[in-house]
Amino acid sequence: MQDAGERVASRIEIHGTVQGVGFRPFVYRLGRDLGLDGWVRNDGGLVVMEAAGPAEAMRALPARLRADAPPHARVHEVRIGEPRGRAPAYGTGFRVDPSSPANRVATGDDLARIPPDLGMCDACRTELLDPSDRRHRYAFVNCTDCGPRATILDELPYDRERTTMRSFAMCEACADEYADPADRRFHAEPIACPACGPQLTWRAAAGDRRGDDALDAAETLLRGGGILALKGLGGYQLVCDATDQAAVARLRARKHRPAKPFAVMVTGPEEAAMLAGLTPAEVALMTSAARPVVLVARRVGGPLATAVAPGTDRLGLFLPATPVHHLLCADLARPLVVTSGNLADEPIAIDDGDAGRRLGGLADGFLGHDRVIRSRYDDSVVRVAAGRPSVVRRARGYAPEPLGLPFPAPEPLLAVGGQLKHTFTIARDGTAIVGPHTGDLERQDALEAFTTSLRQLCRVAGAEPRVVAHDLHPGYLSTQYATALPLTRVAVQHHHAHVASCAAEHGITGRFLGVAYDGLGLGDDGTLWGGEVLLADLRSYRRIARFGRAPLPGGAAAVRRPARMALGYLFGAERLGDGPRPPLEALAAPLLRRLPEAEVGTVRRMVSRGVNCPAASSAGRLFDAVAALLGLADNATYEGEAAVTLETHAAAHGAAPALPWRLTTRDGLVVYDPEPTLHGALQALRDGADTGSVAAAFHATLAAVTVAVCTRAAERHGTAVVCLSGGVMQNRVLVESLVAGLAAAGLTPLVNERVPANDGGLSYGQAAVAAARGRGE
Amino acid sequence: LGHGSGGRLSAELLGHVLLPALGAPPDAVAEDAAVVTVAGAELVLTTDAFVVDPLVFPGGDIGRLAVHGTVNDLAMMGAAPVALALAYIIEEGFPIADLRRHTASAGAAAAEAGVRIATGDTKVVGRGAADGLYVTTTGLGRRLPGARMSAGAARPGDAVLLSGPIGRHGMAILGARESLGFEAEIASDTRSLHRLAAAMVARGGAALHAMRDPTRGGLAAALNEIAAASAVGIMIDEEAVPVPALVAAACDLLGLDPLHVANEGCLVAMVAADAADATLATMRATPEGRDAVRLGTVVADHPGRVVMHTLMGGRRVVDVLVGEQLPRIC
Ligand SMILES: [Fe+3]
Ligand SMILES: [Mg+2]
Ligand SMILES: [Zn+2]
Ligand SMILES: [Zn+2]
16 A cells, blocks of 8 residues: 555646547556556647656656657657646546547647548458458458548547547447457547448449448449549549559540559558569558558569559559558459549549549549548658658648748748649648648649648647748749738748758758759749759758759740750750850751651740740759650650659669760859750760660769769858759659769768658748748847 | 730739829729710720830731720720820831821721721830830720629629630731741731620620720730629630630640730620620621620639639639749749
C-alpha cells in the first residue's frame, strides 16, 4: 500500500499528430501499466491527460509518452502542468474520457493537426483474408493502426461522431471491441463490420447491386477489359487491367490522356518486384502507411501493356491502401491501372453525383459505397533520387500532416501557390499545413476544389489567415484570388518560392545558393524566368545567374509543342557570344524537313517580328528544344513529356562527357549561353552519334554548367549550401549528377524531399518566405 | 506601359488611374458610351481614338473602322447614331492621297450607316511624333425608346447571344501588319451594328439587359466586363462559339486564343430567357446577325467569372489577357 505523500498528480497536454493514430488507447494502456489513476481524452486538436500515481512512475511518464508512442503518432510537444480540478483519487483507475470538442484555446498557438489516412495494416489484411473471421472479405476493415482519417473528418477532435462514419450505428460486436482496452480496435473511430458498416454498391447499365455481388460485378467488368470507376479513399479512381493493351488504350482515349504514364497497383512487394527493379528504400516507401505511388525502374518485357507507360523507363507502382483495393488486386491476380477519376488536370471526383456526371462517359461501371468522402486526397507520388525519398505529388497519406517552418509566422498566413499542380499552404507559428493537390486552376472544378478545401482546412485546423502570400504572375488565378482577399499581401517571386521550399524543408535560416530550374515563372523584371541561380535567404534573394533567353513562338503553344521551342532557339536565341553565329539551322535540317513548311515559315516570321514570342531564360524549355532537335518529341501531351523522354534516353546510355558550353556576363549576371551546347549536340548527331549519347551529354553539360556557376558563387559569397528546386529537378539523371558534382566541389546540395520540387511545392515556399519576411523588420 | 491590348492592364488603367482622376466613384460601371439627358431627350455620347497599324487591311481601313467603331459604341447603348465628329492627327509627310482615300472611306461608311459627319479637326505633328495617321471619332446618338441595356444589368438566367463569327478583325490586322502568310485570306468583319441593335431593341425592349461589341480583348474581355459589372457568372459552350476555320487555323499557328482576338462587326447580348428565342430569330433576320448563335447562359454561380464548357467535357475559366500574353504554364 502506498502512502498518499509519495503520489504526484499532473495535467499533461500532448501536442502533435496525436489523434487518429491510436494515441488514447496507448495512453490508457500506459496509465494502467504504470499504476496511475486518472483519465485521457481528445481535447480540440490535442490529447490531454490528468493522472496521479507514484512519483517515480509520473517522472517516467513524459519520456514514455514520446518514446513508446504508436508508430503513426508525431509527438511535437509534451506540456506538464497542475491538474485543473481535484487530482484523480487513489484507486479510481485509469480511463478514456469523452472528447472535449473544439476547445480552440487548448490547441495553444499551434495549428490543430489533422491525421492523414493510413493504409491497411497487416493485422487487418490477415482478417480480411481469413474465412473464419467475421470481417472476412469486408471492404471496410480498419483498426487504430489503419484506415480513413483526413478523408472522412468533419471536425477535430477525431471521434466517430465528427466523421462521416457517424451515420453508421455500431453493432453490439463492434461496440464491444471499441470499448475493450485489450482489443486492437479499442477506440478505433471508423470501426465497422458487415453487420453495421458501409457497404459496396455497384451501378452500371445492366443494373445495381450491393455487397459481395457489387465486388463480383466490378471484377467481371475488369476481367472483360472494361473500365471501372472506383470510389477510393480520397476520391474516385479509374481502374482497368494493366495487362490488357486494348483496355488501357480505351482508358487513354476516354480520359484524353494520350501518353502520360499511368500508375499500376499490385498486391504486394513480390508482385511489384516482378514488374520493376526495386531498392530496399523503394520497398520501404511502397509498404509505408501512406502507400504512395512509387516511381521505380521498370523491368524490360513483362506482362504490362505498353500503353501503361510509353516512352519512359520508370513505372509508378503502388500497393493497395484499402481493403477493397486489396480484394480487387488479389482476386484478379493481375496488375491494375489505377488513375485519378477525372479528366486531365481536373481535380479527382469525390461526390457520388458529381462522379456520375463527370465519369459517366469514362467508365463502364461504378463500384461505390455509402460512406461519404469529406475531403479530396488524390494518390501521392514519391520516388527515390540521390538516395533520398522525395515526394512528387503530396496528397493521400501525407497531406495534411504539418511541416515545420524555420521562421515562425508571426501572424496566421495563407499561401495560395501557383497555377498548375496547385496546392495552398496555411501556416501559424512554426507549423505549415500544405493542402491537397487540386490540379490546374484554369479548370473551374479545380478552382472550386481549391476554395472548398481551403475553407475546410482553415476551419478544422483553426486558422484564420491575416496575411496572404502569392506569386508575382498577375494571370495566375491563385494570384487573382489572393488580391481579392482583404488581407495583407506578400508577393513572392516564383523561383524564390521554389528554392525557399527546399531551404525551409531543411531548416536553413541563413544564406544559400538557390538553383531554380523549371519551365516558366514570372521574374521580378517582368520577363519569364526558369533557369536561375539565386543568392538567397528565406526573406529575399538576388538573381546572380541565368540561362540565355529564347523566344517562345506562340507562348503556351511553344510549351505544348517542343518542336516550336527548338525553332525558337534556332531562329531567335539571345546572342551572347561574339563571333559569327554557328550554323545551327543547317545542322538542324532533319527537324526543319520534318515540320510543316508553313509552320516553319510562320514561326520564323513570328520570331523576327516578335509576334506572340515572349522570351524566357528557361532550363525546362531548353530540355524541350533539345528533345525536339534530337527527334525524340515534337509535341508534349503532358507537362514535361519531352524532358522525360530525353532523360529516359540519357539514362539508358549512361555517363557521357559534357558538350561544349560557355558562361558569359550580361548586366552583372552570369549567363549560360546554350548556343555552343546546341551546336555541339547537332554536330554530334550529324556525325552519327546516337540520340542516347547526345541526351546523356546534354545532361552532363547542364550539371557541369551548374556546378561551375555554384562553385564560383559559393566562393564569392561565402556560402556552401545549394538548394535545388523547380520542376526540372524531377529529372533524376540531372539531380543525381548535380548532387554528386556539387558535393565533389565541397558544397552541400539539398533537394526537396517532403514537398514537391515542382509547382506543388510553391505554396510551402511562399509560406516560408512570407513568415520570414513578417518577422519585425 | 503594357496597357494597350484590351486586357487586364487596360481595365486597371481605367479603374485605378483614369476614373479616379476624374472623380468617378470607384465602382462606376464602364460603358462604351454615356447617356446624357438634354432637355428631356436621352442622348448618347461616345469618343474613340483609332491608332490601327496598318492603316489599310483586308476588309477595311482606318476611315471605315473609325466610323464603325463609334457607331457601334452608340449602338451598344441602344442609340441611333445622329452625328459624328472626326479629328485627325497627321504625321508630317503623310501622303495627301492617302488622307483623301481614308476620308472618302470614312464618308462612305457614314453614308452606309445613315449618319452625318458633322464636323472635324486636323493637326499635323512633326515626323516621328505620330505614326502616319491617328483618328479620333466622337459620336452623338439618340437613345431608342425602350432601350435600357447596361453592362451592369445582366441577370442570372439570361441567354448569352452572339451575332456572328469571331476573330476576323484581329487576325486580319495581325496578318497584314506582320505578313504572316494568311493576310490574303482573312478579312476584317468591320461594319456598323446599329441596325441590328435597333431591331433587337424593338423586339426585346426591357428583356435586352446588356450588350457589348467584343472589340479589343475579344469575346473573353467583353464577357468578363459584363460578368464583373453585373456581379454574375457567365457559362458558355465551346461548341457554340463560332470560329471561322481560317481564323482557327491562324490562331493555332500563332498560339492565340480566338476568344482573345478583336472583332469590329459582332455583338454579344444578355437577354431574358423568355425573350431569347424571339431575339435570336430577329437577329438572324438581319444581314449583320445572320449567323447569330446562343452561346450560353448567365448564372448566379461564380460571380465575376466566365466559364466555358470545353469540347473535352471539362469547364475552363475564360480569363482576360494580362498585358502581352505571358504563359501561365510552368
Ligand atoms: Fe515552377
Ligand atoms: Mg470603344
Ligand atoms: Zn488495421
Ligand atoms: Zn459491426
